[in-house]
Amino acid sequence: MIPILRVHKPGLHTTVQDLGRYGLQSMGVPVSGALDTTALRIANHLVGNEPTIAALEVLGAGPVLEVTTESVRIAVAGGKALIELLSPYRRQLPTFESFCLHRGDVFCIGPVTDMAMTYLSVEGGFDLPPAMGSLSTYTRGGFGGFNGRQLESDDELSLVLSAAPVRDELRFVERRLPGDLPIRIIPGPQDDFFTPESLHTLVSCDYTVSSAVDRMGMRLKGPLLEHARGFNITSDGTAPGSIQVPGDGLPIVLLADRQTTGGYPKIGCVISADLPTVARLRPGNTIRFALATLEQAAEARRERESWFARFRSHIKRSTLSGIIDPITLHTQNLVSGVVGPDDATELGK
Amino acid sequence: MNPPAKFLPNGDTVMVVEFGEEIDLDISRRVTALYAGVNALELAGITDLVPTFRSLAIHYDPEIVSFAGLENTLAKILPDLPIDDFTGRDWSIPACYDLDLSPDLEAVAEACSLSIEEVIQRHSSDTYHVYMVGFLPGYPYLGDLTAEIALPRKATPNLRIPARSIAIAERMTAVYPIECPGGWHVIGRTPVRLFDETASPPALLAQGDRVRFTPISRREYDCLAEKDAGANHVLPHGKSAT
Numbered sequence: 001m002i003p004i005l006r007v008h009k010p011g012l013h014t015t016v017q018d019l020g021r022y023g024l025q026s027m028g029v030p031v032s033g034a035l036d037t038t039a040l041r042i043a044n045h046l047v048g049n050e051p052t053i054a055a056l057e058v059l060g061a062g063p064v065l066e067v068t069t070e071s072v073r074i075a076v077a078g079g080k081a082l083i084e085l086l087s088p089y090r091r092q093l094p095t096f097e098s099f100c101l102h103r104g105d106v107f108c109i110g111p112v113t114d115m116a117m118t119y120l121s122v123e124g125g126f127d128l129p130p131a132m133g134s135l136s137t138y139t140r141g142g143f144g145g146f147n148g149r150q151l152e153s154d155d156e157l158s159l160v161l162s163a164a165p166v167r168d169e170l171r172f173v174e175r176r177l178p179g180d181l182p183i184r185i186i187p188g189p190q191d192d193f194f195t196p197e198s199l200h201t202l203v204s205c206d207y208t209v210s211s212a213v214d215r216m217g218m219r220l221k222g223p224l225l226e227h228a229r230g231f232n233i234t235s236d237g238t239a240p241g242s243i244q245v246p247g248d249g250l251p252i253v254l255l256a257d258r259q260t261t262g263g264y265p266k267i268g269c270v271i272s273a274d275l276p277t278v279a280r281l282r283p284g285n286t287i288r289f290a291l292a293t294l295e296q297a298a299e300a301r302r303e304r305e306s307w308f309a310r311f312r313s314h315i316k317r318s319t320l321s322g323i324i325d326p327i328t329l330h331t332q333n334l335v336s337g338v339v340g341p342d343d344a345t346e347l348g349k
Numbered sequence: 350m351n352p353p354a355k356f357l358p359n360g361d362t363v364m365v366v367e368f369g370e371e372i373d374l375d376i377s378r379r380v381t382a383l384y385a386g387v388n389a390l391e392l393a394g395i396t397d398l399v400p401t402f403r404s405l406a407i408h409y410d411p412e413i414v415s416f417a418g419l420e421n422t423l424a425k426i427l428p429d430l431p432i433d434d435f436t437g438r439d440w441s442i443p444a445c446y447d448l449d450l451s452p453d454l455e456a457v458a459e460a461c462s463l464s465i466e467e468v469i470q471r472h473s474s475d476t477y478h479v480y481m482v483g484f485l486p487g488y489p490y491l492g493d494l495t496a497e498i499a500l501p502r503k504a505t506p507n508l509r510i511p512a513r514s515i516a517i518a519e520r521m522t523a524v525y526p527i528e529c530p531g532g533w534h535v536i537g538r539t540p541v542r543l544f545d546e547t548a549s550p551p552a553l554l555a556q557g558d559r560v561r562f563t564p565i566s567r568r569e570y571d572c573l574a575e576k577d578a579g580a581n582h583v584l585p586h587g588k589s590a591t
Contacts (some may be wrong), residue, residue, distance in 0.1 A: 024398045025408070026384075027544075027552035029486045031424055131546050134568070141486045141527065145544040189357035189365045235483060235490075237399040237406025239363035261401050261483030269360030294416050297361035301412065 003069030003162035005122070007155040008106065012060035015215075016145030016157075017256075018128060019052055021134035025225045025260040031240065032136035032144065035117060035215060035256050035279035038177055038304075039078035042311065043121035046075035046098045046170045053125040054135035057089070059215075063151060064111025067101045073123035073164035074099060077172070079115030079280065084108050097171040097318060098123075115280040116213070124161035140216075140255060168317040177308045179277030184292035184300065185243065185268040190233060193265035194245070198225040202243075202251065202267060203289045208251075211283040215257040218278065220287060224249035225267060235263045241270030241278070253278055265269045273300035351379065352473060354427055356420045361411050362396075364419055367404040372520070377480050380405050381437075381557040382430040383423070392422065400556040401481045402490070437557035438480070442524070442539050444515055444562035445570035450538035452507075457517070457534050461498050469564060471498050472515075472536060477522060479558040487526035487544025487552040491560055491575060494520045504534035513539050515562065522562075526552075537562070540573035 017040070020033025026230050034040040034057055041051045056063070062081060075098040076083050083093040087106040092239055093099060095118075101107060126145060137145025182203075189291055191199055207222035231247040238244070242254045244264040253270060254262075256279075270278055271292055281287055292300075357365040366383060369376040384400040387407065394413025399406040409419060446469045448454060458465045477491035484490075496515055502518045507530060510516065514525045516533035525531060526544035539562075543553045554560065565573070 021397045022408075023553065024486075025399045025406075026482060026556060027550060028483045028488050029551065031397075102388070128456055132551055138486075140529075141544075141546070179489060186358050189359050189367070234370055234402045235364060235481065236367070236401045236404045237359065237363065239359040239406070239408070241360050259484055260399055261481060266359065269358075271360060272362050294358060294361055294411075298411055298415075301361075 001069070001162075002125075003072070003159040004073070005157040005159065006066040006068050007151050007153055007157065008064040008066055008154055009108075010151040010155070011058055011063035011109065011215050014056055014063045015137035015139065015149075016054050016128065016135050017057040017137060018054035018135045020256065021132055021136050021138070021144065024132055025237075028260050029141070030138055030257050030260060032138045032215075032277070033134070033256050034119065035138075036078060036115075036119070036177075036276040038179070038276045039117070040119045040121070041308070042096070042172060042177075043075045043077035043119040045312070045315070046077065046172065047073050047121045047123040048098075048170075049121055049123060051126060053121065053232040054128070055119045055121040055125075057117055057119055058109050058112065061111040062118070062120075063107040064106065067103055067105045067107075068101060069159060070155075070163040071100050071102045072159060073169075074101060075118060075170075076118055076120050077108060078118030078177070079112035080108035080229035081112045081118050084110065089176065094171070094287070096175040098169045100169075116282050117280070122159060122161075123164055124159060127158035127160045140257065171316050171318040172311065173314050173316055174311075177276075178304065179274065179275075179279070179280070181235055181286070182288040182290035183274045183278055184271045184296065185241075185289050186271060186292055186294065186297060187268045188266070190237070190265035191226055191267050193229045193231075193233065194267050195226040195228045199267060199291075201225060203291050205288075207281050207287045209250070209281045209287060211284045211343075213283060215255055217255055217258060218253045218281070220251045220253065222250070225251060227265065229265075231265060233265050235261045238262045238266070239269050240272065241275045242266045243268045245271065255279055271300055273297065273304045351375070354379075354423075356416075356423070358416060359406065361416075362408060362439060364407045364409065364416055364424060365404045366407065366490055369403050372402050372480065376403055376495075377428065377478065378432050379430075382432050383427065384556065385436060387423070390422070390426070392419075399483075401483065405512075410572050429442075435557075435559075437477050437555065437559060440554065440558060440560045441563045441566040442541055442560055443569070443573060444537045444539050445565050445567060446537040447567040449567075450514075450570070453516075453534040454536045457498060457500060457536055460500055463497065468498055468536065470518070471495050473562045473564050475561075477560045479554050479556055479560060480521075481556050482552055482554060483543075485526055485529060486502050486546075489523055489543065489554040489560070491522045492520050496520065496521050500534060502532040503534065507535070511538065512533055513541065513543070516566070521555050538570070540570050540577060542577060551578065
């Protein structure tokens with residue numbers, strides 16, 4: 001029997017995503033991939049996967065899934081959401097922590113409450129055919145992930161492993177993702193298409209995330225940016241995090257499914273270390289920008305890597321392997337953040 | 350004498366090497382030359398190269414290669430790049446201008462004060478340069494379209510332009526690889542798939558190629574389209590772009 005996760009309910013927008021599809025942007029193929037690569041990396045780490053393994057990206061309300069294989073090891077990392085076992089009995093499941101579920105278990109990921117998304121990784125990953133070298137779903141093009149689309153009810157997601165290897169579970173004690181405002185940006189490549197005051201406006205005023213957000217981009221509301229040389233340019237390449245400004249003067253931050261080229265001037269671009277922080281924002285959230293240099297962007301990436309090094313030292317073994325014990329779970333929820341002597345083993349890399 | 354290339358940061362993971370700001374064949378040739386030149390260098394840390402009308406976007410891993418280091422390398426090879434060598438491929442793409450497949454053909458003819466036959470003749474008599482592939486997977490920007498049938502984009506875009514539609518706007522013509530919304534004037538359809546994610550490479554056309562449209566009858570179109578029907582994927586409608 002093929003090991004699968006059966007989709008009872010798909011959630012609002014659940015797709016398979018890895019770190020993206022590179023090398024084909026010259027053919028107009030967007031990179032796609034996880035909006036929050038940091039959370040994906042954490043979820044993968046907790047189940048013992050390489051960072052490149054594809055996971056489920058859950059936007060908004062999450063799916064209801066059934067395990068139809070002997071056992072599967074799962075970890076959910078990202079925004080806050082209630083993870084709940086629904087059958088054979090109701091039980092809250094942990095986030096930022098791996099656990100095993102067994103044949104017949106039905107569980108759900110509730111609405112993500114504090115961020116835009118969360119990630120569900122399974123040990124070993126999904127057994128799906130890559131499209132052009134990646135499992136990332138690009139729904140507009142209809143390729144990648146599961147049949148090139150978001151999950152639907154009754155989908156059956158094949159798994160690589162039919163049983164979770166027996167070992168201790170891993171828990172990320174801090175349960176918090178790095179990243180704060182302001183979002184740092186590098187001006188250009190078309191900052192000269194705007195009045196000098198516009199760049200100042202962008203980095204000194206608060207903007208609000210509008211309701212027009214999807215995997216392609218995030219429209220912001222706030223003070224208008226003024227074009228000095230019109231709002232159409234001869235198309236050139238876009239970057240992850242490019243801030244393009246169409247005729248209405250309101251900035252759009254380009255995200256994972258961005259078009260490879262675009263015809264609006266780009267006043268600046270979010271530095272790569274801060275892009276996951278942007279992607280996590282939800283409609284109504286405030287966003288603030290600050291200017292940065294390439295040197296500062298490089299420093300921010302080093303900081304991000306040292307955060308991951310510290311993260312690994314904050315990973316503790318937990319005793320949940322195999323059976324879900326509600327009392328242990330409850331206790332661990334209460335003591336979240338405190339490390340007992342039994343937990344002191346550092347697992348490291 | 351060409352103005353010097355500009356090296357512009359697009360964030361900390363993309364360098365834009367810009368040769369100009371217009372749609373211009375000479376600029377495009379310089380982009381093509383640098384694209385080939387950088388490809389040949391096989392530099393470590395380059396994750397993607399995106400040639401456009403005016404520039405080459407070089408996606409890189411800043412932990413492996415620095416902006417300054419990249420600029421240095423490119424400044425060295427730029428002066429000696431062979432600009433005029435045509436290294437692309439020549440394509441003849443069958444085009445059916447049947448009115449059922451060409452919802453805007455009559456309006457284009459009227460707007461240009463030409464007969465339908467004249468519009469078809471103008472569109473199919475030139476060889477077009479593939480300036481770039483972008484906007485959608487496999488979507489080629491072809492130029493230059495003769496000024497005789499150059500029209501601005503539609504004020505209100507069509508919500509659904511069928512896959513393989515041949516369209517025109519300004520001095521450009523293009524083929525929609527998948528069904529999607531669009532503001533160009535649809536004057537024909539090709540039975541040829543321009544994008545197939547299972548093929549290698551997945552896009553039929555590449556920047557620097559040359560394309561001619563060869564008029565075919567509706568019967569030829571149906572016959573060719575039928576042949577490909579088995580491999581044809583049903584693609585979802587494009588959502589409204591952000």
